[in-house]
Amino acid sequence: MIHSRWFRLVVIVVLMVAGGLFLWQYNQVDKPQLVNSDGRVFEKARVVDIVRDNLQEDGSRVGDQIVTLRMEDGPDAGQTVQANCPNGLLFGTVCQPGMAVIVISANVGAMGVLFLFFPMVLRGMGPVAAAVITSVIVLAATMYLINGWTKKSLAAFGATLGGILTACLAAIIFGHAVNLSGYNVSNIENLMFVAQNTLIDVGQILFAGILFASLGAVMDIAMDVTAACAELERHKPDISRKALFTAGMNVGRDVMGTMSTTLILAFFGGSLGVWLLDYAYDLPYLQLINSNAVGIEIMKGFSASFGVIFTVPIAAALSAVTHKVEHK
Structure with a gap:
């Protein structure tokens, strides 16, 4: 028993080291310089004084603030510098003396982050295929760390893969x-600019994103069904395959309703700003239902729910198939 645990630990460590080395090597990809970000890093600072404010007589703010900052980290920590604070809701703010802020500092280069999916896409692989490969690796690692290579984890692996592909x-x-495609997304102009300078197929990014978005929920329901079937088989080893499949379907039927609702609400919450604007402008039904933004969100909820629904019979069937042959 102790030998088995040590062997499993060694296997996990070797796989993690080998995977880390592979990811480091795989990320050595040439990226075209789309934006000049050499030497730009984000650092902490504190506002000391407002050199020039952008507050107008009518209470509005126009233009940028010029502020004095005291750097709190980085190579200039402790020094006082002047900075420009843009007037914007996304990257700017209204500075006040004593306020802690994050600034873009141009001193040293920033370290890159290791990924698997993005280097594959940049190397010209289709985003959907890259998403499938990445999902398979994530699934395999997750299932092995949870249960090892048991028939329960194999059934959950197969059911999850079938669900996300569905x-x-x-x-x-x-x-x-x-008539919705990856070219109907809101930031398509920026993506097309990237596509002109890389090998990225931007038309598939939307569908690869849906695959990733449904991965967690599909994996959850697949494990619920296969774990229930495995526990039932453990307590009643003479159960038939048909009865085991029926039990898995009954468990999955109760879970997939709440899981589909969870996915739909998650997609709705992620696009709450779009729905709020449509509601505020009181758009006509025909305009609303034919808008790309609304159509994409409906497509996300529809397709993810299909993945969850089809995962249940796949998980139940695989659990029944992997049941002992003599108990037919």
């Missing part, structure tokens, strides 16, 4: 039926 396929079919 979700992605449903999104592609739905998008084709209503």
